Amino acid sequence: MNKKGELYAMKTESVKSCNKVLKAEYYVLNELKRIKAQHFCTIIDSGRIGEIKYVVMTLVGATLTELRKFDPTAKVHKFSLGCALSVGIKCLEAIKEIHSVGYLHRDIKPGNYAIGRAEVRNIYLLDFGMCRKYKDNASNIRNPRSFAGFRGTVRYAPLSCHVAREQSRKDDLESWLYQQVYYYFKYAYVLRN
Template sequence: MAAPLNCELVQLKEGEEIGKFAVMKKLGEGGFGAVYMVKDKDNDELHALKVESMAEPLQMLKLEVVVLMELNRTERPRHFCEIFGKGQKHNFNYLVMTLVGKSLQDLRTTSPLRRFSMGTALSVGQQCLEAIMDLHQIGYLHRDIKPANYTVGRRIIAEERKVYMLDFGMARKYIKDDGTLRNPRKLAGFRGTVKYAPIACHIQREQCRKDDIESWLYMVVELIRGHLPWRNISDPKDVGQKKKDCRKEKYKELFGGCPRKLMEVFPILDNGKFFDTPDYAAITALCKEAIVICGVQEFPYDWEQ
């Protein structure tokens, strides 16, 4: 998604202060805001600052704060950033959170073969699936699972083996306040990234928990192979059709070069209905079995060497 033409991105200068946090440098920007490295003036610790204009029609940062706050209240937020500050200043909302390392997307595309080793891909995939499960357990779907929305921790604090899930601006709560599941809408708009979106997105069907895992599977295949069969297709409808084909008679186009155990994920998902809890344990077990069968090691990860 791109920012509306009438909404300017928030730009902060080096040295500018947001509460007790001083801006060090810009780390990047997207359609709806920017990310900066900031220093806590009380203890010199480094964090990440996300900002979003109050004029932005889609207030994605507010949803991210809500989701992260709920995750931070859980007993063990294994794969999520900690919140160090939040609020409003001038014409923008801001969130101060854990400073993380490179995304899986950047790590893959800058690797010599543009893919991970089998051991790294399967091990990292398990961590990514754990994050999905933890998010689902607090009642939210992510709806934009992709390598760019996962990062590893910073090497300087010995977290280069830890995977973080990021960006909850497209998340949707699937559980009502009384604990019951929300009924699907008759028609749902496209949410996510075409390359990794589940088939449900392509047919405008309400997403459920197993759809996040379908996106996860596409991501893991790409981490292993370095590409997906629809990488050169631009039309979302054609991408959706290609995914349907790979789900059936052309499954080898998707899974060629991957452990056969990964082919067993789709049947697990297809056996589940809209309201069913996915069998996360069975899918994790398939990844573990694949590591053993392939005779590969999880560690060290590729970027540690």
């Protein structure tokens, strides 16, 4: 919380950490800030205090997973068709924005999208720890690796991921499609099998 009473989110990471997740978050969010992307948190501050690195960013509301299960008395936890379509379009816009700065998300799922706190009609894409640049500095598409380890969440992972192929933009879209099925259908996971 700042002096004006505004709330923010903060992510931290030890400087000794082998995984440089915070560094990836920082770079991706800065690229998105440069293009004035609408579906991403804004970095407010970043730095290091002793052995801890930190990034302070705008605070968002509930994730789409939490929203889908919001009514504890409901027998079927799903979005209406209209809501599923509206949310899906905004999620797709976020994927388009991250691709436009040369990154693949590689973990598209309802838990990585959230609504805003004040502007509940906006959807934010979160968690860039698995992101990978698909373009080099000259904006050329990088050659695929011969083997790529599994990245993502099994339930929403694209087929390429399950067979250890390099992911591409179409794989983020495939995960988005599985997510859309989850939003609307009661028996979404039966459909995946």
